[in-house]
Amino acid sequence: MAERVEVRQSVLKENDRIAGELREALAARQILCLNLISSPGAGKTSILESTLDALRGTSRRVAVLTGDIQTERDADRLRRFGFPALQITTGGTCHLDASMVRRALEEMPLDGLDVLFIENVGNLVCPASYDLGEDAKVVVLSVAEGDDKPLKYPGIFRRARLMLLHKIDLLPYTRFSREAAVADARRVNPEIEVLETSCLAEPGLGAWLRWIEGRLEEKRQAGRPARV
Ligand SMILES: Nc1nc2c(ncn2[C@@H]2O[C@H](COP(=O)(O)OP(=O)(O)OP(=O)(O)O)[C@@H](O)[C@H]2O)c(=O)[nH]1
Ligand SMILES: [Mg+2]
Structure with a gap:
């Protein structure tokens, strides 16, 4: 047992x-990197599809790395918007790790990008432990999953800067309490920011798009690190 703990710590x-x-490599280019984490089917790819659709009419240059255990389906969905999108197929591993991202970035030129989105493998547990070099983890909690998730899976809610309460259009058909979900998320992480989103109905993704612009501005003001 002690050996297993040691191996995990060294990994x-x-x-x-x-x-x-x-x-460091992303900071040197002033690229904002966001790591989207949720359980399977919460809506990560849909959010990214709508985000890329909104950004293609602007001067923003973005790219996506999307992780799945099998298939290229999410990358195929995301490539339709004209931005680079690469699939990382983990072949069984339930999370992305930094070496997978490093390998993928060898095939994706970073110069000129404003934002690198990473869609993690659908899983609320394992991805929380792996730093991918992102500026922020974003946890997507869809209202169809139940409001008890922040206390059941506290690790990701503790580490995320932002929680998207997603599929908010489904609220009338569920017993999801947004107040309970937010209170529990703040119990494990008092700093967590919360936005409500839907890809299909009001309020849409406007608040999320403005949040990204806010983070880009924050990054611009922080400037490039002096050393690189
Ligand atoms: N009602 C509703 N459905 C949504 C919304 N966003 C996504 N969906 C649906 O949710 C399902 C799963 O969406 P995906 O975007 O594939 O979810 P995902 O998190 O990328 O899934 P994995 O990559 O498998 O973990 C699809 O049927 C979407 O159409 C939303 O805002 N409202
Ligand atoms: Mg997906």
């Missing part, structure tokens, strides 16, 4: 080292 340590290098 995470090596992951953090690579994630640190990725963070």
Whole structure:
């Protein structure tokens, strides 16, 4: 048992080292990196589809890495918007790690990008432990999943900067309490920001798009690191 804990700690340590290098490479180019995490089917790819659709009419340049255990389906969905989208197929692993992202970025030129979106493998547990060099983890909780998730899976809610309460259009058909979900998320992470979104109906994704612009502005004001 003690051996297993040691192996896990050294895997995470090596992951953090690579994630640190990725963070430096992204900071040097002033690229905002967002790591989207949720259970399967909460709506990560749909949110990214609508985001890319909204951004293609602007001067923003973005790219997506999308992780799944099998298939290229999500990358195929995301390529339709004219931005680079690469699938990372993990072949069984339930999360992305920093070395997978580093490998994928060897095939994706970073120069000129404003935002790199990473869609993690659908899973509320394992992806929380792996730093990918992102500026922020974004947890997507769809109202169809139940409002008890922040306390049942606290790790991701503790580490996320933002929670998207998604599929808010389905609220009338569920017993989901947005007040309970937000209160529980803030119990594990008092700083967590919360936005309500839907890809199909009001309020849409406007608040999310404005949040991204806010993070880009934050990044611009912080400037490039002096050393790189
Ligand atoms: N009602 C409703 N359905 C949505 C919304 N967003 C996504 N969906 C539906 O939810 C289902 C799953 O969406 P995806 O975007 O594939 O979810 P995902 O999180 O990328 O799934 P995985 O990659 O498999 O983890 C699809 O049938 C979408 O059409 C929404 O805002 N409202
Ligand atoms: Mg997906």
